Amino acid sequence: KTTIDWEAIRSQFPVLQREVNGHPVVYLDNGASSQMPQRVIDRINAYHSNEHSNVHRGIHTLSQQATDAFELARKKVKELINARYNEEIIYTTGTTDSINLVAQSYGRKHFSEGDEIILSEMEHHANIVPWQMIAEETGAKIKVIPMTESGELMMDEYHKLLSERTKMVAVVHVSNALGTINPVEEIIEAAHAKDIPVLIDGAQAVPHAKVDVQKLNADFYAFSAHKMCGPTGFGILYGKKELLEEMPPYRGGGDMIDKVTFEKTTWNDLPHKFEAGTPPIAAGVGFAETIDFLNEVGMENISTREHELLEYATAKLNEIEGLKIIGTAENKASVISFLLEGIHPADAGTILDQRGIAVRTGHHCAQPIMDHFEIPGTARASISFYNNEEDIDRLADGIKYVQEFF
Ligand code: PMP
Secondary structure, eight states, X not given: OOOOOHHHHHTTOGGGGSXXXXXXXXXXXXXXOOOOOHHHHHHHHHXXXXXXXXXXXXXXXXXXXXXXXXXXXXXXXXXXXXXXXXXXXXXXXSHHHHHHHHIIIIIHHHOOTTOEEEEETTOOGGGTHHHHHHHHHHTOXXXXXXXXXXXXXXXXXXXXXXXXXXXXEEEESBOTTTOBBOOHHHHHHHHHTTXXXXXXXXXXXXXXXXXXXXXXXXXXXXXXGGGTTSOSSOEEEEEOHHHHHHSOOSSOSTTSEEEEOSSOEEEOOTTGGGOOSOOOXXXXXXXXXXXXXXXXXXXXXXXXXXXHHHHHHHHHHHTSTXXXXXXXXXXXXXXXXXXXXXXXXXXXXXXXXXXXXXXXXXXXXXXXXXXXXXXXOEEEEEOOTTOOHHHHHHHHHHHHHHHHHO
């Protein structure tokens, strides 16, 4: 239990105050994208109204102020995830972009014929396809850690897959489709024992718990602002400085150079080496405000509240006959994927939407998980700290209505 006034926090989110199809919205699609509190929206508006200019270039006051506001996000992200240096925080457009950066830059330099990249069966496509693309180019192969029926990684199999041929391990911290929280400490430690670097896809972890990249000892860690009450178009790649320094740039252009001639170009220092072109400035400025907001609520309080709601929702949905939860790991985040006997998830989602209830349906960009369970997809309720028990009750009532409807 926390002593926070959660209803007061909920009231800061304007989208949660609206109606959808004549009903107060029940927003349970936080895994896809979360809502922004008013203060983040205001901060972005203020930037556009008063402060906009390009960054890192101008000698003039507006450009310097925009640079300061934009760079503030780097410092706040560094503190949020406890990185050692600001230069270890690379701005990207999101988790997908962050993983592509590592695959294209680190992978192109280090992978060759016969090398192996270890992924898991529960990866989001964003942590599969970039590795397949670089594997195809370099001759490396993908190896997959299998999972159990409850949606937990078979760690014995993982340990067996690690070998001298392994050049990268890339695993999701929290599964977006199942909610499983993976034992990433053990995964990283075992890989490091063989000098193998590890990338963690933290898109669903950083929004919901305190993540400490030094404690985890992750080599790369990727996440997106829009899944943690921040704006779209902005994300982070954390990388250990030693690794980032020896990696070549991924994209060329302005801002990432030191000196350009037609004969040769030299690279700018970290983090700018990986940040070609004009970045999403307004989104970065907004994200700095988001981190202040999250810190004020407290990441530990957020975890506790979401866990409470997960338990409430799991108990409530388990009471419904004909409903099956997919993903029953012991260590689970606030995601509930479910199936209704005899009803296609898309049909369930459509009927729920008519009652103002937003859930995601389909394969959740994790088709191998659906193949594992031999299902076309699921309906997924992903819960945030700003949801409440009433949202869960309305979901449960909505599901019963869907069952009566069909
Ligand atoms: N990995 C996971 C686990 C995710 O949940 C998502 C978003 N659904 C991504 C990666 C991709 O994030 P983005 O679309 O913000 O790049």
